[in-house]
Amino acid sequence: MTDLLQVRGISKRFGGLQAVADVSFNLGEGEILGLIGPNGAGKTTLFNLVNGVFKSDAGTITFLGKDITGRSPDQVVHLGLARTHQIVRPLSGMSVLENVIVGACFGRENQSMREARATALEVLERVGLADRANSSARALTLAGKKRLEVARALAARPMLLLLDEVLAGLNPTEIGQMIALILSIRDGGVSVFMIEHVMQAIMNLSDRIVVLNLGRKIAEAPPAEVVKNADVVEAYLGFPDIVDKLRGAQ
Amino acid sequence: MMLRRPLFWLILLLAAVFAWLPKHGNNVALREDLILVAVAIILTSNLNLMIGYTGYVNFGHIVFYGLGGYVGLYLMTVRSWHLIPAALTAGVAVSVLALLFGLGILRLRGAYFALATIGVLEAVQAFVSNFESWGRSTGMYVSFESYVPMGGPKHALWLTYFLIIGVMALSLMLSLGIRRSKFGLGLFAIREDEDAAIVLGVNATLYKAIIYSVSAFLPAVAGALMFFKNGMIDPSIAFEYMLSLEGIVMLMLGGQGTVAGSALGAGLYERLRSYLLTSPRLSAFHLVIAGALLLLVIRLAPGGLIGWLYRLVPRSREVIE
Ligand SMILES: Nc1ncnc2c1ncn2[C@@H]1O[C@H](COP(=O)(O)OP(=O)(O)OP(=O)(O)O)[C@@H](O)[C@H]1O
Ligand SMILES: [Mg+2]
Numbered sequence: 001m002t003d004l005l006q007v008r009g010i011s012k013r014f015g016g017l018q019a020v021a022d023v024s025f026n027l028g029e030g031e032i033l034g035l036i037g038p039n040g041a042g043k044t045t046l047f048n049l050v051n052g053v054f055k056s057d058a059g060t061i062t063f064l065g066k067d068i069t070g071r072s073p074d075q076v077v078h079l080g081l082a083r084t085h086q087i088v089r090p091l092s093g094m095s096v097l098e099n100v101i102v103g104a105c106f107g108r109e110n111q112s113m114r115e116a117r118a119t120a121l122e123v124l125e126r127v128g129l130a131d132r133a134n135s136s137a138r139a140l141t142l143a144g145k146k147r148l149e150v151a152r153a154l155a156a157r158p159m160l161l162l163l164d165e166v167l168a169g170l171n172p173t174e175i176g177q178m179i180a181l182i183l184s185i186r187d188g189g190v191s192v193f194m195i196e197h198v199m200q201a202i203m204n205l206s207d208r209i210v211v212l213n214l215g216r217k218i219a220e221a222p223p224a225e226v227v228k229n230a231d232v233v234e235a236y237l238g239f240p241d242i243v244d245k246l247r248g249a250q
Numbered sequence: 251m252m253l254r255r256p257l258f259w260l261i262l263l264l265a266a267v268f269a270w271l272p273k274h275g276n277n278v279a280l281r282e283d284l285i286l287v288a289v290a291i292i293l294t295s296n297l298n299l300m301i302g303y304t305g306y307v308n309f310g311h312i313v314f315y316g317l318g319g320y321v322g323l324y325l326m327t328v329r330s331w332h333l334i335p336a337a338l339t340a341g342v343a344v345s346v347l348a349l350l351f352g353l354g355i356l357r358l359r360g361a362y363f364a365l366a367t368i369g370v371l372e373a374v375q376a377f378v379s380n381f382e383s384w385g386r387s388t389g390m391y392v393s394f395e396s397y398v399p400m401g402g403p404k405h406a407l408w409l410t411y412f413l414i415i416g417v418m419a420l421s422l423m424l425s426l427g428i429r430r431s432k433f434g435l436g437l438f439a440i441r442e443d444e445d446a447a448i449v450l451g452v453n454a455t456l457y458k459a460i461i462y463s464v465s466a467f468l469p470a471v472a473g474a475l476m477f478f479k480n481g482m483i484d485p486s487i488a489f490e491y492m493l494s495l496e497g498i499v500m501l502m503l504g505g506q507g508t509v510a511g512s513a514l515g516a517g518l519y520e521r522l523r524s525y526l527l528t529s530p531r532l533s534a535f536h537l538v539i540a541g542a543l544l545l546l547v548i549r550l551a552p553g554g555l556i557g558w559l560y561r562l563v564p565r566s567r568e569v570i571e
Binding site: 051053072073074077078083085089090091092093094098101102103105106107112113116152156 | 430431432435436438439441442443445446447448449450451452453454
């Protein structure tokens with residue numbers, strides 16, 4: 001498996017808080033890599049470093065063999081690295097379709113308005129929002145907004161998709177649909193790096209899992225090994241129900 | 251396609267009516283009224299590119315108009331250029347300057363940006379008031395010789411009028427063109443959520459600088475034409491802060507973010523203002539009335555007249571852009 005993304009020793013400090021500390025890992029082509037850790041472990045911050053929202057204090061990030069350290073998010077998405085937001089950020093004054101057209105227009109393929117429209121309609125169909133294309137993005141439910149996040153990122157035609165808790169706040173049916181979507185995305189040749197608290201899902205979906213605690217990587221292994229890892233169990237000690245879920249998911 | 255959009259034809263019709271009405275019957279008083287409406291539409295529709303399209307409030311928009319007037323009059327009077335190349339050069343020069351300012355102040359967001367635009371206005375006014383070549387605080391006058399190549403003052407004034415009507419039509423066409431373009435889509439995304447737009451791939455820094463510069467071009471051309479028509483320029487009339495604020499009132503009244511709204515608001519407000527200013531009892535109150543109007547619009551119809559129309563007749567969105 002060739003490496004799509006190589007992260008070497010990246011760190012981020014906010015004042016006195018070391019949010020991400022010297023994290024390194026690789027992500028292979030066609031892989032689904034999970035990222036877990038207790039609340040505040042630095043998962044979203046790690047995403048923000050990878051796609052350029054924050055500049056890393058140290059280290060390097062290589063994507064498709066190119067050094068992307070310090071590049072801005074718009075440059076990174078042009079290279080084929082798209083993401084969703086944990087706290088959804090729809091362009092509220094615009095329609096659902098327009099939101100996705102933005103993703104297509106300014107994504108990897110730099111599509112024209114006409115091409116972008118076709119792409120957007122196709123992607124909306126895929127995520128199950130086709131019937132809401134013309135409604136205002138503001139009017140969607142939370143589940144709808146999460147799908148819109150995924151749709152916009154997919155419309156960029158990425159090689160790698162970062163998903164930040166796309167399952168949070170969804171009901172079991174919606175979770176099932178989203179998992180099917182994630183699998184179909186990977187089967188379509190797009191690699192996935194995903195943060196998730198829904199343990200059952202992340203254990204089943206991921207090829208490998210990276211575990212963060214207090215900004216540090218404490219484990220990187222296939223799901224079956226991660227749940228047996230003593231450090232991981234300890235990191236979750238403050239959250240006994242999650243330890244149970246970790247075991248239960250086995 | 252531009253040609254399939256009703257507003258494209260409406261803009262042409264508006265320009266034709268503006269050009270024909272005063273010329274037919276040689277009605278100079280009507281011409282002077284309409285030229286003010288045309289300038290209001292030029293300023294408001296270009297301001298709309300910043301406020302309505304991109305979500306950045308520019309309180310100092312009038313600086314482009316005033317600077318255009320200065321560059322234009324300088325080229326015409328001191329350098330003896332013809333009106334048209336002078337006005338175009340003024341537009342280009344002011345746009346380039348705006349690009350430089352923009353790259354500096356557009357790092358700021360929200361209220362900080364708005365404050366910085368006031369700073370730009372103050373700084374430019376202070377500079378011009380002390381600039382020897384532009385006549386410091388006394389300004390510059392158009393000499394009689396400037397009219398000679400245009401066949402005398404009478405012809406020169408009509409020519410200026412038609413040029414301003416042309417700039418008005420171009421301003422509205424520019425707004426219309428950007429509105430459904432990819433560039434416009436990027437601006438709208440910035441307006442809705444700039445950080446999200448950047449993550450989606452919009453180069454916000456570049457887009458903002460370009461639109462700030464573009465929104466300077468036609469107002470600067472109009473400034474060169476108008477101050478030529480008026481025969482003089484000085485810092486207090488070139489950089490009238492109130493005009494900048496009134497531009498915002500016009501935009502809110504008509505409906506920010508829409509092409510038709512900027513024209514409608516500018517037209518209505520300009521006529522109201524002229525009426526108030528010439529009325530002996532109300533002239534002292536015109537700014538009070540402007541303020542009250544702005545409050546009413548924001549309270550009752552935040553989308554302005556066009557926003558209100560959209561709510562009454564949702565399908566009008568497709569036609570009245
Ligand atoms: N922009 C910021 N400025 C200052 N501190 C921040 C910023 N962003 C995150 N932090 C802090 O960094 C730490 C890591 O936050 P982060 O959002 O990365 O955690 P997370 O692992 O995604 O948590 P959660 O599971 O709750 O989403 C937290 O303590 C958070 O308060
Ligand atoms: Mg998070």
